[in-house]
Amino acid sequence: MLNPAFIPTALLLQLMLLALLQEGLSWWSSLVLIGILLFKYISFKAQQKVRMMTINALAVMLCLLLLSQLWQQDMQDSMLQLLFFSAALRLFSIHSELQHAKKLLWVQYFLITTGFMLNQSLWFASAVFLLFFCNLYLHYLLFAPVQQRQFRWTDIRLLLWVMPLCIALFVLFPRLPPLWQTERQHQAQTGLADELSLGGLERLVQNDSLAFRVEFADEKPAQHELYWRAKVFETFNGQDWLPDLQRASQPPLATPGRYRYQLVVEPHFQRSLFSLGQVSQLQGQVQTVAAGLIESRQQISRRFSYSLTSNGSAVAQQNPEEAKRNLVLRHTNPQASALAHQLKQQHRTASGYAQALYQYFEQQQFSYSLRPPVLNQQAQVDQFLFQHKVGFCGHYASAAAYLFRAAGIPARVVAGYQGGVWQAQGDYLQVLQKDAHAWVEYLEDGYWRRFDATVIVAPLRLTQGLSDALSLSERQFLDQFFQRGVLGHWLQQLEWLDYYWSVWVLSFDQTEQRFIWHYFKTMPWLWIGGSIMTSLLLVLVIYLWLQRSNQSQNVLLRQRILKVLRPYGEKADYQSMESYLRQLIQLYPLQATKLNELLSAYQQFEFAEQLEQLQQCRKLLHQLAKHNSTVG
Amino acid sequence: MAGIQALQQLEQKLNQVILGKPQAVRLALCCLLSEGHLLIEDLPGLGKTTLAHALALSLGVHYKRVQFTNDMLPADLLGQSVFLRDTQEFQFRSGPIFSQILLADEINRASPRTQSALLEAMEEKQVSVDGLSYALPKPFFVIATQNPLFHAGTNALPESQLDRFLMRLALGFPDLQTEKLILQQDQGQSRLEGLNPCLNEQQLLLLQQQVVQIKVSDALLDYLLALVTQSRQQQDCLPLSPRAAKALLRASKAFALMSGRHYATAEDVQQVFPSVAEHRLNPGSSRDNQSLSLQLLRKVPCPL
Numbered sequence: 001m002l003n004p005a006f007i008p009t010a011l012l013l014q015l016m017l018l019a020l021l022q023e024g025l026s027w028w029s030s031l032v033l034i035g036i037l038l039f040k041y042i043s044f045k046a047q048q049k050v051r052m053m054t055i056n057a058l059a060v061m062l063c064l065l066l067l068s069q070l071w072q073q074d075m076q077d078s079m080l081q082l083l084f085f086s087a088a089l090r091l092f093s094i095h096s097e098l099q100h101a102k103k104l105l106w107v108q109y110f111l112i113t114t115g116f117m118l119n120q121s122l123w124f125a126s127a128v129f130l131l132f133f134c135n136l137y138l139h140y141l142l143f144a145p146v147q148q149r150q151f152r153w154t155d156i157r158l159l160l161w162v163m164p165l166c167i168a169l170f171v172l173f174p175r176l177p178p179l180w181q182t183e184r185q186h187q188a189q190t191g192l193a194d195e196l197s198l199g200g201l202e203r204l205v206q207n208d209s210l211a212f213r214v215e216f217a218d219e220k221p222a223q224h225e226l227y228w229r230a231k232v233f234e235t236f237n238g239q240d241w242l243p244d245l246q247r248a249s250q251p252p253l254a255t256p257g258r259y260r261y262q263l264v265v266e267p268h269f270q271r272s273l274f275s276l277g278q279v280s281q282l283q284g285q286v287q288t289v290a291a292g293l294i295e296s297r298q299q300i301s302r303r304f305s306y307s308l309t310s311n312g313s314a315v316a317q318q319n320p321e322e323a324k325r326n327l328v329l330r331h332t333n334p335q336a337s338a339l340a341h342q343l344k345q346q347h348r349t350a351s352g353y354a355q356a357l358y359q360y361f362e363q364q365q366f367s368y369s370l371r372p373p374v375l376n377q378q379a380q381v382d383q384f385l386f387q388h389k390v391g392f393c394g395h396y397a398s399a400a401a402y403l404f405r406a407a408g409i410p411a412r413v414v415a416g417y418q419g420g421v422w423q424a425q426g427d428y429l430q431v432l433q434k435d436a437h438a439w440v441e442y443l444e445d446g447y448w449r450r451f452d453a454t455v456i457v458a459p460l461r462l463t464q465g466l467s468d469a470l471s472l473s474e475r476q477f478l479d480q481f482f483q484r485g486v487l488g489h490w491l492q493q494l495e496w497l498d499y500y501w502s503v504w505v506l507s508f509d510q511t512e513q514r515f516i517w518h519y520f521k522t523m524p525w526l527w528i529g530g531s532i533m534t535s536l537l538l539v540l541v542i543y544l545w546l547q548r549s550n551q552s553q554n555v556l557l558r559q560r561i562l563k564v565l566r567p568y569g570e571k572a573d574y575q576s577m578e579s580y581l582r583q584l585i586q587l588y589p590l591q592a593t594k595l596n597e598l599l600s601a602y603q604q605f606e607f608a609e610q611l612e613q614l615q616q617c618r619k620l621l622h623q624l625a626k627h628n629s630t631v632g
Numbered sequence: 633m634a635g636i637q638a639l640q641q642l643e644q645k646l647n648q649v650i651l652g653k654p655q656a657v658r659l660a661l662c663c664l665l666s667e668g669h670l671l672i673e674d675l676p677g678l679g680k681t682t683l684a685h686a687l688a689l690s691l692g693v694h695y696k697r698v699q700f701t702n703d704m705l706p707a708d709l710l711g712q713s714v715f716l717r718d719t720q721e722f723q724f725r726s727g728p729i730f731s732q733i734l735l736a737d738e739i740n741r742a743s744p745r746t747q748s749a750l751l752e753a754m755e756e757k758q759v760s761v762d763g764l765s766y767a768l769p770k771p772f773f774v775i776a777t778q779n780p781l782f783h784a785g786t787n788a789l790p791e792s793q794l795d796r797f798l799m800r801l802a803l804g805f806p807d808l809q810t811e812k813l814i815l816q817q818d819q820g821q822s823r824l825e826g827l828n829p830c831l832n833e834q835q836l837l838l839l840q841q842q843v844v845q846i847k848v849s850d851a852l853l854d855y856l857l858a859l860v861t862q863s864r865q866q867q868d869c870l871p872l873s874p875r876a877a878k879a880l881l882r883a884s885k886a887f888a889l890m891s892g893r894h895y896a897t898a899e900d901v902q903q904v905f906p907s908v909a910e911h912r913l914n915p916g917s918s919r920d921n922q923s924l925s926l927q928l929l930r931k932v933p934c935p936l
Contacts (some may be wrong), residue, residue: 577898607849
């Protein structure tokens with residue numbers, strides 16, 4: 001018989017689960033699930049049994065629906081929906097069957113943990129744990145004896161008891177690589193795009209979500225040095241800048257770095273990662289690729305952490321091919337080319353030319369705007385440089401790179417993020433999507449030097465981050481709200497907690513584990529203390545066990561006597577063992593000797609505490625039991 | 633275990649005198665071994681006095697018999713100070729209580745005043761007369777007999793005084809065969825005449841010491857306490873006091889010694905329990921009635 005509280009609790013749990021997994025469910029499946037749960041609730045209230053036929057028909061229908069949607073949505077999401085449908089339908093079918101309820105619970109455990117495929121933040125994890133405990137409670141409802149089915153808060157203590165074990169397992173249990181991985185197909189792109197058009201980055205710049213977070217080990221670079229390189233575009237087709245397809249893997253230079261930092265990247269479903277200037281050392285599942293960039297070995301589909309060391313200088317040229325590749329100009333913008341030639345004649349060196357360009361941008365009254373006028377197809381660089389003179393980083397980078405190339409200086413567009421907000425509590429840097437930026441690198445003396453025209457046009461963009469799109473009053477209101485208010489304070493605290501959740505829990509992998517073991521090994525006192533503690537505990541356990549067994553030996557012997565002698569006759573509750581055995585001796589004269597011996601051995605063991613008599617008792621009992629079985 | 637054989641010999645001899653009552657004989661001996669006072673209650677002519685006499689005789693200690701009557705005064709029992717004209721001073725003339733065994737026959741015939749004088753001496757093992765204390769000899773015990781309460785001219789012993797007796801025994805009627813034997817053997821002389829002491833004073837004291845050393849396991853104590861606790865939870869009887877618990881333990885130990893063991897068993901406790909407990913549970917009951925204590929025994933599970 002099922003506990004009456006089981007079905008309502010399970011309904012509530014599935015409803016919460018529905019909210020939790022919303023991200024992985026399509027709108028129609030959410031609707032269907034709500035409908036199923038609601039219907040189940042009504043039929044439960046009315047105490048009606050749902051017919052299996054209805055459920056089977058519904059299941060077939062839902063499967064077909066899912067199959068038809070399979071091509072339009074992510075495989076993983078489809079599977080998630082399938083699992084959820086099966087859980088909901090299983091709940092739908094349960095009336096009082098214990099067996100079905102058990103199956104339901106196991107499916108729900110699985111379903112709850114699939115939530116981690118969607119999100120890994122601290123808050124999400126807390127919700128997952130909460131649901132997990134709810135399911136545990138459901139399990140408890142199923143198996144607890146009827147009198148004890150009331151939920152007691154003291155049971156929470158049990159959870160606290162197992163916590164140290166959980167933590168120990170988390171830290172010490174070998175980390176296994178994932179058994180399989182899924183690539184999400186139709187995931188919305190949240191990071192930088194694969195090409196950069198003149199109007200690109202606009203989408204990102206208006207996005208307030210988190211891109212990644214950085215913690216510096218010792219020295220922190222100045223704000224205007226924080227150019228996070230993510231992508232390098234080397235091919236220009238007149239409108240868009242495209243990455244070079246040739247992506248040779250390059251070993252990092254083993255030079256001592258100036259900045260040591262750890263990054264925690266939000267999932268952006270690409271492989272490209274972020275770094276500052278020339279990378280000298282790297283740690284984690286990352287590799288270097290062409291143009292001094294860093295890439296993950298897998299698509300970043302969950303929070304990902306890695307550590308880097310950079311020396312903060314310009315990126316070195318890797319091969320002569322690079323210079324050639326970055327001179328190519330297939331489409332002409334006549335006015336821009338003319339300007340480049342003119343400036344080039346005045347300034348021979350590349351750095352002189354760059355200075356001239358800075359001056360040019362400063363003098364020509366370019367302005368910065370997130371809503372620049374739309375450009376025509378033809379000669380876009382010319383239009384921007386000479387006609388509108390309004391744009392944002394993408395425009396400036398694109399135009400500057402064109403001007404460099406037109407003057408015969410190898411140049412390329414780099415996309416990434418600039419700056420970030422320092423979080424006071426955690427001493428870490430938070431980089432948001434709206435910090436997305438594009439700039440230019442030109443080649444001089446074997447190094448790629450940075451050229452960022454935006455600095456000239458909108459210097460505040462660099463030092464204070466982007467808030468161009470906001471009016472002054474709005475900005476003041478937000479500042480007040482987020483930085484000085486109590487709420488703002490708490491929000492920052494929560495951000496900080498979430499950050500360390502990522503750093504210490506999510507990014508805890510084999511490397512970290514090995515590190516911890518290594519750390520333990522270097523501290524002999526820890527080992528000595530640990531082994532002393534363990535042996536003390538062991539001694540205590542053995543002592544208690546001996547005590548217990550000493551005490552319970554008597555009880556065990558009494559139980560054994562009763563069990564063996566039961567076929568001879570029952571012992572009354574109030575009867576002493578002696579009178580019981582004497583009674584048996586009267587009744588079974590053939591066994592009298594053995595019973596007499598047993599009696600005397602038992603009395604000596606029980607009352608005179610002669611422990612050696614236990615063996616004798618056991619022997620006699622064994623013989624009596626054997627006799628008993630042969631006789632019948 | 634010196635003295636055990638002598639003890640068993642004694643028991644045997646007593647059984648030759650008191651025919652057909654081995655259990656009562658054993659319990660009576662047990663009571664004496666545990667330094668407790670014994671009350672024998674039954675109808676006249678069932679052998680109470682014979683048992684008391686036999687015990688006193690066979691123990692080989694100094695004993696006196698006092699027949700209690702309703703006009704008896706405490707001084708008749710305890711003794712009194714007499715003025716000696718020659719020496720011009722008082723001298724204490726000790727009463728019959730100054731003996732090692734006092735046979736108090738028909739104790740419930742005496743006035744409450746005399747009863748309480750005796751009972752005080754029983755508890756404190758000393759007598760106070762005219763402001764002076766006189767210690768009673770050692771060992772000292774009282775074997776009292778009484779007629780059932782409904783008999784004419786009896787004063788019931790109050791509960792607190794009944795409690796001073798470790799055991800209350802009843803002899804009951806002998807079965808037919810035994811009675812026949814009694815009749816056959818009646819040759820005009822008392823059975824007590826041929827009874828010689830089997831123990832001396834030293835042996836008795838030694839045996840009493842051995843009783844104290846009898847081993848009692850923890851589980852057995854638990855059982856004993858369970859019995860006592862049960863009496864306190866029951867509505868239909870008086871609760872057993874810690875003194876009663878002590879008496880029960882002591883008697884059980886003595887019973888174990890009588891069986892020649894150096895450890896007490898649950899059976900020992902069960903055997904002595906009715907005699908030790910009944911008059912405390914139900915002071916008004918009399919004679920062979922042990923219903924309350926037996927009921928109580930049946931209510932307490934005994935795993936041992």
